[in-house]
Amino acid sequence: MTSLLTTSLPNVSYVAGLHPPGGNTCRVDDMALSIPLAFCYSVFFVFGLAGNLLALWVFLFVQGKKSSVRVLLVNVAVADLLLVVCLPFRVLYHSRGNRWTLGPTFCKVVGNVFYMNMYISITILGLISVDRYFKVHRTGVAGCRKSSWSVVACAMIWALSVTVTILMVISSDGSEDAGKCFHYKKKLGAEWKAYLNYFLVAVFWVVFLALVVSYGKIALKLLGTSREKPGFPNAHRYSRTAKKSFFVLFLFTVCFVPYHSFRIVYIHSQIHKTTCSWASLLDRINEVVLLFSTLNSCLDPIMYFLLSGSVRRATLRILNNFFCQQADGATSSSESHMPSVITIGSTPRPSAALITPLRSITTDQSNLLQAKLAEGTSCPQATHRKQ
Template identity: 55%
Template sequence: MDRINKTSMSKNTQQDCQMEMDNTSMRVPLAILYALFFLFGLAGNLLALWVFLRVHPKKNSVRIFLINLALADLLLVICLPFRVVYHSNHNRWVLSPLLCRIVGNIFYMNMYISIVLLGFISVDRYLKFQRASCRRVFLQSRWSALLCCVIWTVSLAAVTPLIVQTPENGELQKCFQYKKLQNSKWKAYFNFAVVGIFWVVYGALVISYGRIGMKLLTASRNKPDFPNAAKYNKTAWKSFFVLFLFTICFVPYHSVRIFYIMSQMEKDGISCDRKKVLDKTNEVVLLLFALNSCLDPVMYFLLCSSIRKVMLKIICNCFSKQITRGLINSSETPQDQPKVSVVELNTVT
């Protein structure tokens, strides 16, 4: 009887704590921000894919990585409306539990595909900068395409068990909530492994873009009269900017994620106050995590000079057409306007 009473009291305590977490004031800001991320991310990545596939179909390793990166970001932003509906509905999930697992796992799968692809892009740019001979063999377009296929295949194989397996003691009306992993420690170890992959990729980015930026800055400062000094300086700051975006979007989440997973594995559980702090902190850094899907198109513009030229040409053509139309309309006089005969007026009426 004592065990039953303790179990029922524990369940009531968990329910009360969950109700306090559900009544948070973060629901409305989360819904608004995820909606904005969806709109900007969808428009930016669709435009990027259109430029990559239709306007500028030149094949090289970076372009193949960027196409897959835009595709991963596009699949990620498609998951965001489900989060908007969930937070708008007082953190209540009204759809199928299977769809909840699909949306949640596809969201993270595509985000980590983006992270890995960004790592390969940084290595590709570093090898190109160093003019390394291995780049000609390993990072040709066919090898980069094969590498992308491997990344997608491994990611789908890793996420499928998480989707198929029914969670223990899962709440039907909950989806993106704090979960204990006491009885599923393999999930916690899997999450730790994914976090480890991130830090490896982050180290590769810091080394690659850091060395590229420092060498270019040093070259531009040592030889300020050199014709390409200004170009070197600009390229260096672009490299630092890409590294800055990656740090802002991903480092806070993966720093918090370590403590978040550790709390999920604790046998005795954690206090409600600590759970609320972890949950709110996780939601804030997850916003930065998702923001990357909107910022990647900015990176495309910075990384690829050919893509930048195409985008600028499209923008200039659009503005020139608008200006031309305005000049034509303003230059027309009343005598230049087309005359309508009485017969035509009668026909219209």
């Protein structure tokens, strides 16, 4: 029996942890996904780090108005940033041929912090959808219009998550392997961890239902308003906002639904006897669907851009100033090689991008700026030569 399993499963080696019918034990060790996983996590790290750092900078130093949505978005960005920080360790692990050299304790720290921040992000995204639903329908209680409730809610979520993560790290399920990390392993002897994972899956589906109901009703209400009052000044904006709500729901579905749909089968196999071939298949599928969940940390900044007008205006302003500085640098460099020219009676006008307050930038100006960036037109600063 051992010989047959070894021959049919070249990527499975036998160690303590998994229990096939023959009584032998095996370890899933699939090398086929190592390089693709290392590459994908590297890309996610770069874009996730840049996007979430930019979002945090805007939330904390540019966007002045304090609101419940702003507080929630800040916490989502922090959770995504902490998740992204865990990715280099996954890149290191997979790039070394699925070999872990930092010890089992640190492996548990990285793994649990990764999942902790993923579920913090999921939960807060659900709160954002409910908050927006109450504001659009104007049926929320007075407290829902203030930011204090969101501060308390986020503090409770972080405190509970950190406590559970510490318990997961300090506990031992008896199947740690100093040379492996982020891989399939049994929960025999630590079934409570499997049941905790079941609970997290249930939390996800509750949040997902809240998102579907909230964003669905928001989109339908805004679309209905735009159709009933086509001559209303903001009718076209209502239609755009409705489409954005559907897009946010689409991103959430693509990133998290595949992982949590498969998660039930995966957890069930961890607390019941499983053949090596089945465990190997489950491990591969889990790695692929986990990529979709990790991708959300890169796509959340896009959600910030869609949901928050302040983020959208600030981001466009930053990009505008950046490209203008680049254009000014190129202009100054070319002029340094030209003879000096004295200009009399002309005073360059200051750039509108520099003197226009952030809050005074209208939607039409933002759209115009997006068009300029897309078309690669010159910036206002670049059109003036230095005198």
